Amino acid sequence: MSGDFPLPPILQTPCSSEPVLVTQGAEGRLYKTTYLTPNLPCALKYRPPKPWRHPTLDARLTKHRILSEARILSRCRKEGIRVPGVYASDEVGGWLMLEWVPGAPVRVRINEALGDRQCGIEEDEELKYLMRRIGKAIGDMHAVGVVHGDLTTSNMMLSPKPLNEVSGEAEGEKGCLEGEIVIIDLGLASGSLLIEDRAVDLYVLERAFGSTHPRAECIFDQVLEAYKGTFKQAPVVLKKLEDVRMRGRKRSMIG
Ligand SMILES: Nc1ncnc2c1ncn2[C@@H]1O[C@H](COP(=O)(O)OP(=O)(O)O)[C@@H](O)[C@H]1O
Ligand SMILES: [Mg+2]
Incomplete structure (x- = not known):
């Protein structure tokens, strides 16, 4: 087909x-x-x-x-x-x-794991651990001087096994949050070491996450918490993220 x-x-x-x-x-x-x-x-x-x-x-x-x-x-x-x-x-x-990256987009796995739950998400250790792995993956990418330009949970895959061991058939189980984060869709990515560019990358993900997974917004801080420890300037990037959020808010108030 x-x-x-x-x-x-x-x-x-x-x-x-x-x-x-x-x-x-x-x-x-x-x-x-x-x-x-x-x-x-x-x-x-x-x-x-x-x-x-x-x-x-x-x-x-x-x-x-x-x-x-x-x-x-x-x-x-x-x-x-x-x-x-x-x-x-x-x-x-x-x-x-x-x-070929086996598995499923992170968006799909998060939604499967959330199901129709309305509460208890903040205590879900498995989901929180997934969020920390996302933060680590982004931090590692930023650390080598690459910003993604379009970070969303659709542009990351959760792949059940390390890539080199994969036969291509291991697509993983529904709702399973184990596996490796593989960042995809780097069509808008660029080389940058600027604190501002990295902060905008995080902001784009934060906004996308909030609209794609509104019920899981309460655990997004785990992404940032894990990001913080990935490279020397990461805490400065997180400080900058506060400015970027502020600008975003002002812009949405103006129109
Ligand atoms: N290397 C890959 N292995 C497996 N699936 C992939 C791969 N690249 C992309 N996909 C799937 O195709 C979708 C679209 O690819 P992507 O690179 O994000 O292009 P687009 O610019 O259309 O968003 C992804 O969300 C993912 O589900
Ligand atoms: Mg994409």
């Missing part, structure tokens, strides 16, 4: 395993397919041409985004940050072939 869209040319060659359309976002599509051998699963991130954009501008934008995501992913890997490995890319064809 490849969805109702025409497959990108790279997936039109005869393939032993049929590509599966996993998600369809505003900018692109994500397919699950295989790389080199039929038993190595991979994710193909495809940015189709946007007919409403000027073709030259569209090609330039696509090229820039693909290359920028590939570069920042490689840089993270070199620094030991858990992100998908880059297998191949084609900035003209508009695709990026990445290591």
